[in-house]
Amino acid sequence: MSLNTDAISSTFAALADPTRRAILARLALGESSVTELAAPFQVSMPAISRHLKVLENAGLISRGRDAQWRPCRLTPEPMKKAAEWLDAYREYWELSFDRLDDYLQVIKAKETKRDRKSR
């Protein structure tokens, strides 16, 4: 999904995979090598290497060099940006239960005359 080259799109795309999210969760505990990161999963090393490249391209991780190891660590900015994007909707979902009452009555009034099939 990296047809979309903007930063936040590649962030969300990178987060849309359970393996990659698990890798991030592991990295939240501290720096880790590729082999260590791969251990919990049943996929091959090249597959993990690709996942790490996706995460790196999204700026979610950065990689150093320690002899033949490539230690990975989290980079905070993209997650921060993603959380900020979602936060713009926070008020909406926090209030939505209250609003839903009003809202449903409006809808109900509307639908009294039509939409007897629903969807």
Place this chain on the structure above:
Amino acid sequence: MSLNTDAISSTFAALADPTRRAILARLALGESSVTELAAPFQVSMPAISRHLKVLENAGLISRGRDAQWRPCRLTPEPMKKAAEWLDAYREYWELSFDRLDDYLQVIKAKETKRDRKSR
């Protein structure tokens, strides 16, 4: 990217597209028909219809029926869940500037002897 059938994966995948995010932003202002949602974009109606299906499958929107119109509205749960997932890392990115100092010293000490190439 809906090979991954878990809820949060499909949420992030749905959010990984600028058109879909713009649609959500529009819907935060209130219910809207497909034609209204399509207006700001240069893509065809079927393309918008597909985007809406992706959003609906992710649970981000729901659709009603009002005569020949299909009014769309936001559904809060998935965004809430996505924000909660990211919140688990909030402490990390909020503290990371402080930590970075300590962290970089550890790294620097390690790298004094190796990694003169970096990447």
Place this chain on the structure above:
DNA sequence: TGGTTAATTAACGATGTCGTTAAATACCGA
């Protein structure tokens, strides 16, 4: 019933993703 508007589905092509195995690269240590 027939015409119009709103929206979805079908069919297709271009391109992206994700996994695999095999080969290449980077670095260490004797």
Place this chain on the structure above:
DNA sequence: TCGGTATTTAACGACATCGTTAATTAACCA
């Protein structure tokens, strides 16, 4: 320099995504 460990790249196949145009469905209105 050779052998071993860690990791990436290459090449391929299966399948998903995203856009298009043409056809279809749903509902209104005269």
